[in-house]
Amino acid sequence: MRWEKMGLIYGPDGSLPWAHSHAMLPTPIQLSPDVVRVFVTCCDSLGVGRPGYVDISSKDPLKVLRVSQTPLLDVGKPGTFDENGVAACSVVRMDDGRMLMYYAGFELGTRIRYRLLTGLAISTDGGESFVRHSQTPILERTADELFFRCGPYCIQDAGLFRLWYIAGSAWAEVDGKDMPIYDVRYAESEDGLHWPSKGEVQMEITDPDEHGFGRPHVSKKADGTYQMFYSIRRRSLGAYRLGYATSVDGRHWQRMDKQLNLDVSPTGFDSEAIMYAVPFEIGGETYLFYNGNNFGSQGFAVARLETA
Known part of the structure; x- marks a missing residue:
C-alpha cells in the first residue's frame, strides 16, 4: 500500500467549552450520498472527552460541512x-434507523491510574444525539479482563454482532510511568x-x-476476507504507530504491519505519533482517517490510497 497524506480535516478552535482540543478516534459513516459523518471525541479544558461529529463532503473529504455544537453524549x-470521559469507538447503523454507539468510559483510579470499560448509547434521531443503554458497562470488568475492556469496534456480520476490543489486567512501568498492558480480543453477540x-485473544503482546494496542478497526472485504487496522504502542518510541493484519474469518489474524506503509511525518501534527486509523471508501477512492501527536490533540487527518 502507498498513501498520500492530505492533511488535517478538522481540529477544535477552542470556541466550544466541551471541545477545547482533540478530535480523537475518527469513526466515519455514510450519512447520505453527499455527506460522510465522522464521529470524533473532543476534550474540554480539563482533558475530559465527549463525542461529537464532523460532517464532510463526499466529493472532497477535506471540506467540512457541519460540526456538532453540543456533545452527543455527556x-x-x-x-x-x-464519569471522567466518553470516547466513541464505533457506530453501527441498524435496519430500523437506530445507531448503536460503542464507547470507552473513563474512570480514574487511586492505586492505578484509570480503568476503561465499554458502554453503549443509542440514537433514534439519525446520529444527532445518543442516550445511554444503561449506566453500567456492557463489557463489565471480569477476573480475566480486570482493568480494561475498551476500544470496541463492532460490525454486523452473518447474523451476529461481532466485536473486536482491547482487554487487559496489568500495568507496567515504562520510562518511569505506569502504562497499561493489553491485547486485542474478540467476542460475539446475538443482540x-x-x-x-x-x-x-486475537493479537497478544509477544514483542x-x-x-499495548489501540482501538482495532475491522472491515470485511469484497472477497470475504477481513482486514484490521490498529495502533501499536512501543516502549522504544513512547507513542503509537499503525499496524495492519488480515484474516480469512475475522478470528485468526496474520500481522502485516510493514505493508501498511504509513508512518509519522518529519514535522507537523503527526511527527511523533500516528494512530486510530479507519479506512473508508468515498467515490471509488479509499481514504484513511487517523490521528497524530498526543492522541489527536490538533484534530484528525486523512490520507488517500494511491492506486498507481
Missing part, C-alpha cells in the same frame, strides 16, 4: 464507569447488548518492545 453520573465475560 459524561456519566459521579461514581459511574464513564449487540449482551456479551460474554471473556473474549478470545518485548510492545506493551
Whole structure:
C-alpha cells in the first residue's frame, strides 16, 4: 500500500467549552450520498472527552460541512464507569434507523491510574444525539479482563454482532510511568447488548518492545476476507504507530504491519505519533482517517490510497 497524506480535516478552535482540543478516534459513516459523518471525541479544558461529529463532503473529504455544537453524549453520573470521559469507538447503523454507539468510559483510579470499560448509547434521531443503554458497562470488568475492556469496534456480520476490543489486567512501568498492558480480543453477540465475560485473544503482546494496542478497526472485504487496522504502542518510541493484519474469518489474524506503509511525518501534527486509523471508501477512492501527536490533540487527518 502507498498513501498520500492530505492533511488535517478538522481540529477544535477552542470556541466550544466541551471541545477545547482533540478530535480523537475518527469513526466515519455514510450519512447520505453527499455527506460522510465522522464521529470524533473532543476534550474540554480539563482533558475530559465527549463525542461529537464532523460532517464532510463526499466529493472532497477535506471540506467540512457541519460540526456538532453540543456533545452527543455527556459524561456519566459521579461514581459511574464513564464519569471522567466518553470516547466513541464505533457506530453501527441498524435496519430500523437506530445507531448503536460503542464507547470507552473513563474512570480514574487511586492505586492505578484509570480503568476503561465499554458502554453503549443509542440514537433514534439519525446520529444527532445518543442516550445511554444503561449506566453500567456492557463489557463489565471480569477476573480475566480486570482493568480494561475498551476500544470496541463492532460490525454486523452473518447474523451476529461481532466485536473486536482491547482487554487487559496489568500495568507496567515504562520510562518511569505506569502504562497499561493489553491485547486485542474478540467476542460475539446475538443482540449487540449482551456479551460474554471473556473474549478470545486475537493479537497478544509477544514483542518485548510492545506493551499495548489501540482501538482495532475491522472491515470485511469484497472477497470475504477481513482486514484490521490498529495502533501499536512501543516502549522504544513512547507513542503509537499503525499496524495492519488480515484474516480469512475475522478470528485468526496474520500481522502485516510493514505493508501498511504509513508512518509519522518529519514535522507537523503527526511527527511523533500516528494512530486510530479507519479506512473508508468515498467515490471509488479509499481514504484513511487517523490521528497524530498526543492522541489527536490538533484534530484528525486523512490520507488517500494511491492506486498507481
